[in-house]
Amino acid sequence: MKWKWLSEKVIRWVGIPVLGLIMTFIVKAGNHANKSLLENFVVSTVFTAVLWNGAAMIIFSLRRKYPDIQQTAKRLIITSLVVTIFLIIAPNIIRLVLGIHTWAEIAQLKTIFSHSEINMVAAFMVSSIYEGTYFFGKWKESFALNEQLKNQQIRTQFEVLQNQMSPHFLFNSLNTLTTLIAEDQKSAIDFTQTLSEVYRYILQNKEKELVRLKEELEFSKSYVFLLQMRYPENLNVDFFIKPEHEKLFIAPLTLQMLIENAIKHNIVSKTAPLHIEIYVDKGEVIVVKNNLQLKNTLEKSTKTGLANIKKRYQFLGNREIDVIESQKNYMVAVPLIEMLTEIEFSKELAYEGIDH
Template identity: 60%
Template sequence: MKLREKYFRWVGIPVFALFLTLVIKRGEDAPLWERFLTATLITGFFWNGAFMIFIYFRKKFPFIRQTPRRILITIVALSIFLIVGDTAICLILGKKTLAQLSDPAVFFKYTDINFLASFFIGSIYENVYFFEQWKNTIRLNEALKNQQIRTQFEVLQNQMSPHFLFNSLNTLTTLIAEDQEIASEFTQKLSEVYRYILANKEKELVQLKDELEFAQAYVYLLRMRYPENLTASFSVDEQYQRKHIAPLTIQMLVENAIKHNVISKAYPLHIEVYVENGRSIVVKNNLQSKKVIEKSTKTGLANIKKRYEYFGKKNIDIITTANNYLVAVPLISLVNEQDQPLVAEL
């Protein structure tokens, strides 16, 4: 901005001086080049002086709420500068004598021109400055807003690992009581699964391919507890596996199905994971709700909704029918791994 202003000022001075020379003559018979040179010197003096006044009072009153006071004081200071400066220039250039300047008609001969020129140039400076301040205010507000959203998102991310561990330890406690050998195998698989969480919990997005592999490993752990009563199918075409999803989304939805539904020989639970219309990943289970829901940290589905609000999308579709429960989560498309997330339009 400073560089642009410098060029604007030093190009504007001769251009404006030329305008004054050609348009405003007021009976002067001096050659054109002499009048242009004089106009350039006077314009340069007043423009640079006015510029220093503007900059001084901008630093003195930098905030937008101080704009009326800054403008008022600037006008007073500029008026004094124009009157005193015009008198000084006239004496230095020999255009007038002290005796002539004692006549008000002579003293104020060019005051109207000086004020009009200063008003025109000053309006440009003030409008540009106000616009820059306004842009900076919006930029700051957006930065603060984004930081607030980022902080909220990080809180949601930090919920995931304790949430997963809490529920896994509950499962492990049950297995230890039922079969210590399976519990030992579960512990080994759990360590492998948890490595995925540690590697991805700080990420906003992961590839659907990686999330599916993790979800399948998680289902494997669940099947240790429900070997005959739980089945799961993953049907996702390879063309969609490079799309992205918030980490642990599928795992949380699978966990939600386990938590809220009866699983027994009489009522086996089947979970399906598939892509709908190329835009959403769907987790579907047959509906056989428990009368009494097991103790929950209540961070699963709510966490997913809030994380997707961070990406500007709230359309996490939840559909309940007489026989099934479905949750559809938008897939996110990235041009490359460094790009910002763009949620696929539904």
Template identity: 55%
Template sequence: MFKIKEIYVRWLGIPVLAILITIFVKHDDHDLTFLQKALISTVFAAYYWNVAFFIFIYFRKKFPEIRQTPKRLMITILSLSTFLIFGGVPVRLILGLATISDFANFDTYFRFVGVNFAAAFLVGSVYEAVYFFENWQSTIRINEALKTQQIRMQFEVLQNQMSPHFLFNSLNTLTALIAENHEVAIEFTQKLSDVYRYILQNKDKELVPLDEELEFVKDYMFLLQMRYPDNLHANISVASQYRRLYIAPLTIQMLVENAIKHNVISRAHPLNIDIYVENGQSVVVKNNLMLKNSVKKSTKTGLVNIRKRYEYLGKREIDVITTTRNFMVAIPLIKLMKEEDFSDAKAHESINY
């Protein structure tokens, strides 16, 4: 898209504004020629326009968020008004259009204030209109990028979770359980159904309650532990008050899946996964690190998807920490509304399985 640079508009607009001022504004000194008046008007137009421009830009950088717009506009208007009233007198003094004694004259500051404010209003309206339009375009681009990312993420999640490989392993486990333990086989079938139901119900959502996500992860872990009965250990330790906060769906499951995919799981080297809340701000998924030699170098697609989703949900960042023994990912918890005081809630709820 063709975009005109601001600096071109400014330096083309200054002479146009100067000519309009020369034609329509009465000058104090009637002995000046039209060219002299035009030059003086050009100096003032350039001076006022450039300083006003830097005032606009300064407060845009200081208050960049949309919610800060009323505050930004108020401070910008106050600053600009102060400059328009008092800023012209020193220039008039330099150009010989005023004397030192004029600084004490109240009328000196308001002689051309009407023209100054009219010009500032015109220029400022153009800047704010362009700024609003650019923000609107940026919002549209972000929303379109999000839709694309969500579609891709949803496809990848469904592809991973409903792949023939996953279903094949689950059905093999179920076949063995039917022969060995009928009751456990029934429970396994129910959990498998719950896992698929949760994925289908929440794949289009941006956020789900942490409590629902943890219940889903419990079912998912149950299925996995049928394959690794003695080699996979998980502990969910999350206080009840944090379970009312929100998280992007399937993020914890994706991290659990990555831990199983990339690490050795054996009787000699069991995989331990801990899920807990840290500082009341993030839910942490931690596993001991025993990387497989045969696994290809990770593309970290799962982490990239999670990062992008959380960037959209308010520029929240996930933390990834790798040590010689552990791999940890901290996912921000999101508060959608004002929560009640949970001081009388249960002290702690811990689930081991």
């Protein structure tokens, strides 16, 4: 990159003598007009170097402690307070070390705050540049991450819609519907309505990053209803979810993809029925578990379903998807995400004593 060499350290150490030179003329016109230009330049450069480097260390330390963009206000308040205290104490220590003032002179209130207004203005300018650059960098990072997530969602939408709209799926659905119309018209109507609900959910949530678990479960049960029309005695899906867990969030269509994967890769027959259990473990993850009875030949698959889910959850805060396979069972554990509503967030801010 063209300007990669222009790092913060280069700017700082080039800027110190430049700012020191500017301060030389300000001081020369003020209280130290009796000193030579060179003496004023040396003293001003020492002050600038100590104060700039000290302020930078404070800024970087607090940046490491409060790195998130959501912590910007807190970081700015604490940084301003600590830098202000530093700019009051440090100049007086420098004056003592350089012999500019004695302890007796330092003890005077006038001397303690000497040139403090100049130091504050310089510190404000430098801090603004540091924080502005950092905030802009974080914003770019957040924007890039959001674009990655959008691209991943588009790929997920395509894969799910492709699987649902495939000729194989439509053939099975229409074949099941035809049989139901001849045998049980009420069931045929239920099947058609449920099929409509499945597509409506996909269309309504295809652009969302997260949905409530309650909504995802309702959709999954509708999807399972369609599957059980195809496998009436061969497929058993049991949901064990407590009401308090339904308010948590999950990436949309996650359960559907895991259920579909279980059916795609395992035998589903009267002699070997497939059992799928969906439950919440320790209030933190939702587990999709099925008995393992792999097919000898698999249906044509993109083999990206589980990998797709893993990538989406990495984008949602580096959350890991656990896959556990034994001789008898196959389990996938997906993290559940807790999000505050606007009302809950306001209550938490009030509890912390933050004026918003």
